[in-house]
Amino acid sequence: MVALLVLPIISSDRFLIDRFGRYFLFAIFALSVDLIWGYGGMFTFGHAAFFGGGGYIVGMLTTRSGWVLPVPFWMALVAAVATSALLAVALSYFVFSGKGALRGVEFAVVTLAVAVIAERLANAGGSVSGGQNGILMQSRLGIPGVISLHRGYGFYALTGLLLVATYVGLKWFLQTRSGLIIRGIRENEDRVDLLGYEVPLIKRRTFVLSGALAGMAGALFYVHEGIVSPTAVGVSASTLVLLWVVLGGRGTLLGPIIGAIILPHLTASLSGTLLDTWLVVVGVILVLVIVVFPSGIFGFLSKARDV
Amino acid sequence: MRTRRLWVVATAFTLIAAACGGDDEVTPPSGDPIVIGIIADLTGAFATYGNSLTRSAELAVKEVNAAGGIDGRPVQIIKEDIQSDVTATVDKARKLVESDNVDLVMGPIGSDANDAAYQTVVQEGGKLLFYTETYEGGKCDPLYFSFGAVPAQQIRPMIPILQDEYGTNVMLFGADYVWPRRSFEIAKPIIADGGGTVVSELYLPLIADDFSELVQEVRDKQPDYIFSLYPALWGAALKALDDAALLDGLGVGTIFLGDGDYLGIADLAENSYTALPYFTVAEGAAAEDFLTAFQAEYGADQFPSGGEGVGAYDAVWMYKEAVEKAGSTDPTAVAEELVGLSFDGPTGKVTMTSSHHLEQTINLVQARNGQYVLVDSFSDRDPEEACDL
Numbered sequence: 001m002v003a004l005l006v007l008p009i010i011s012s013d014r015f016l017i018d019r020f021g022r023y024f025l026f027a028i029f030a031l032s033v034d035l036i037w038g039y040g041g042m043f044t045f046g047h048a049a050f051f052g053g054g055g056y057i058v059g060m061l062t063t064r065s066g067w068v069l070p071v072p073f074w075m076a077l078v079a080a081v082a083t084s085a086l087l088a089v090a091l092s093y094f095v096f097s098g099k100g101a102l103r104g105v106e107f108a109v110v111t112l113a114v115a116v117i118a119e120r121l122a123n124a125g126g127s128v129s130g131g132q133n134g135i136l137m138q139s140r141l142g143i144p145g146v147i148s149l150h151r152g153y154g155f156y157a158l159t160g161l162l163l164v165a166t167y168v169g170l171k172w173f174l175q176t177r178s179g180l181i182i183r184g185i186r187e188n189e190d191r192v193d194l195l196g197y198e199v200p201l202i203k204r205r206t207f208v209l210s211g212a213l214a215g216m217a218g219a220l221f222y223v224h225e226g227i228v229s230p231t232a233v234g235v236s237a238s239t240l241v242l243l244w245v246v247l248g249g250r251g252t253l254l255g256p257i258i259g260a261i262i263l264p265h266l267t268a269s270l271s272g273t274l275l276d277t278w279l280v281v282v283g284v285i286l287v288l289v290i291v292v293f294p295s296g297i298f299g300f301l302s303k304a305r306d307v
Numbered sequence: 308m309r310t311r312r313l314w315v316v317a318t319a320f321t322l323i324a325a326a327c328g329g330d331d332e333v334t335p336p337s338g339d340p341i342v343i344g345i346i347a348d349l350t351g352a353f354a355t356y357g358n359s360l361t362r363s364a365e366l367a368v369k370e371v372n373a374a375g376g377i378d379g380r381p382v383q384i385i386k387e388d389i390q391s392d393v394t395a396t397v398d399k400a401r402k403l404v405e406s407d408n409v410d411l412v413m414g415p416i417g418s419d420a421n422d423a424a425y426q427t428v429v430q431e432g433g434k435l436l437f438y439t440e441t442y443e444g445g446k447c448d449p450l451y452f453s454f455g456a457v458p459a460q461q462i463r464p465m466i467p468i469l470q471d472e473y474g475t476n477v478m479l480f481g482a483d484y485v486w487p488r489r490s491f492e493i494a495k496p497i498i499a500d501g502g503g504t505v506v507s508e509l510y511l512p513l514i515a516d517d518f519s520e521l522v523q524e525v526r527d528k529q530p531d532y533i534f535s536l537y538p539a540l541w542g543a544a545l546k547a548l549d550d551a552a553l554l555d556g557l558g559v560g561t562i563f564l565g566d567g568d569y570l571g572i573a574d575l576a577e578n579s580y581t582a583l584p585y586f587t588v589a590e591g592a593a594a595e596d597f598l599t600a601f602q603a604e605y606g607a608d609q610f611p612s613g614g615e616g617v618g619a620y621d622a623v624w625m626y627k628e629a630v631e632k633a634g635s636t637d638p639t640a641v642a643e644e645l646v647g648l649s650f651d652g653p654t655g656k657v658t659m660t661s662s663h664h665l666e667q668t669i670n671l672v673q674a675r676n677g678q679y680v681l682v683d684s685f686s687d688r689d690p691e692e693a694c695d696l
Contacts, residue, residue: 015405123512226397226426271399275386
């Protein structure tokens with residue numbers, strides 16, 4: 001944590017600073033997944049539909065014309081968060097309510113389908129979604145003429161603050177009644193249900209919070225990239241985030257942050273230096289870490305400290 | 308007087324001889340290197356093409372350095388694996404431009420990645436971008452140059468030959484994205500001018516699950532030949548047509564099936580025509596030298612694929628000439644010198660037009676008895692891009 005704070009001071013490489021800003025958004029995405037999977041026990045295979053979906057909403061609202069479009073970026077960002085939340089509301093009514101409420105593998109399969117459908121829609125969306133080529137965006141983060149938060153130090157500060165706010169917010173949420181119940185649901189859903197707690201409501205609430213967080217992080221991420229294309233909402237992007245969470249430590253708040261910084265940074269650095277073998281090296285490291293530290297890097301560290 | 312004049316003449320001859328002999332001993336390049344960044348699809352879906360591009364560029368750089376470098380300076384390549392992924396493309400392009408401060412960026416393969424690279428390298432970074440893959444054309448910017456083939460170059464020579472052999476009714480079949488769609492818009496007037504009729508135009512997703520729609524369409528519309536821009540799963544599409552016993556007597560033309568891709572589906576692609584800048588059967592000493600040098604470097608079973616490799620090779624050599632003419636690596640100055648520049652590359656003479664797309668030779672091959680046979684070679688094909696810079 002301290003290292004990340006002083007990074008801009010010790011390094012003058014504007015690009016490296018910028019890269020860490022991206023990892024902070026990955027970290028928020030990883031936290032959103034950890035919230036429902038690590039704390040709520042709801043395994044998701046499709047969370048990139050929210051992260052990439054946020055990017056698509058911003059892309060469509062800021063680049064397409066007609067009616068009130070295009071709208072300024074900040075308005076589009078609000079819309080992206082709202083749309084992600086609404087999508088999560090709709091989906092969670094469908095999967096968590098009534099007698100046919102889905103759990104475990106069934107829920108995972110539904111989320112997988114969501115990612116597959118999202119990628120297809122993005123591909124087939126013609127001039128609305130830009131098809132295979134996606135949407136190029138010209139929006140810049142910041143206030144034009146006043147402050148630029150789009151690249152480098154500004155971006156690092158913006159995303160860093162958001163990450164801290166997300167971390168603090170989630171820490172608080174997990175202490176609330178809902179947060180405690182969702183952890184109970186992970187341990188034994190039936191028992192929590194029998195005790196009279198409103199399981200579907202709490203699951204919905206958590207899922208919507210998670211979807212909105214992912215949507216916000218994705219909207220900022222893809223504006224910073226300047227392009228969003230179908231793979232952003234697909235299955236492989238959804239699986240990558242699971243790796244970050246597992247690597248860092250599921251069911252902790254610092255773990256996913258560590259995973260979402262270490263793994264993308266390892267990938268980005270090694271794929272420029274070990275051109276022919278980096279995939280194997282990253283794969284071996286992943287397997288080793290998961291075999292040696294089944295509870296993730298942070299999970300291992302915190303256990304070691306407790307002992 | 309007389310002896311003295313003779314001495315002068317003799318000295319002059321000696322000097323000339325020494326100067327000529329000096330060609331064999333090139334001064335090794337020295338000083339700050341000129342750095343070329345390659346955003347390379349070394350892994351993922353486009354790995355074949357990304358490796359072909361990178362290897363050809365590295366071969367050219369090695370030769371350029373052996374010939375004294377660019378303006379006496381050594382040339383260095385920094386390559387970054389973009390994993391056939393758009394997000395990685397943006398990240399790596401920014402690294403090359405901002406952190407490594409390269410003089411030129413080459414790559415990538417995918418046309419979405421090209422959009423991303425264009426935005427990052429040219430618009431955001433103010434650097435030159437050389438794109439060497441076959442693509443739909445249409446990009447127009449002072450700092451953007453295309454060294455690959457564009458639709459009109461490949462389509463114009465091929466359509467009459469398919470029409471002569473199979474008939475006038477054509478089906479346009481493509482993957483549902485910008486390259487096939489724009490190519491077909493360019494093909495339609497060419498087909499109509501030649502007296503042909505488009506009986507069907509069908510698009511399926513780039514990675515389709517099944518080809519029953521294609522089979523049904525061929526059954527219903529009975530085209531004489533299919534003009535296909537369905538690159539990723541072309542073998543699977545041909546298999547579906549073959550299973551439905553529709554492939555016999557049906558003509559096939561593509562503009563993407565380079566040597567490597569063809570070998571994988573040779574039994575299904577028999578009789579197919581393909582138009583691309585480069586094939587291993589391309590004629591001419593330069594084409595043979597290129598293949599020999601490539602295989603000496605990378606192994607006898609390796610070869611550059613279709614267009615992006617030879618494009619990258621041309622691009623490095625033309626960059627050298629343009630930088631030397633401009634006397635600097637300033638992107639705008641180099642861009643100005645590139646326009647109108649000609650180079651004798653592996654496929655013959657290529658010229659950078661004012662549209663920033665390359666006038667070049669297109670080779671047309673047909674698959675006969677399990678291998679490509681050169682049908683014809685069309686030199687100086689105009690890219691026919693409307694861009695005027």
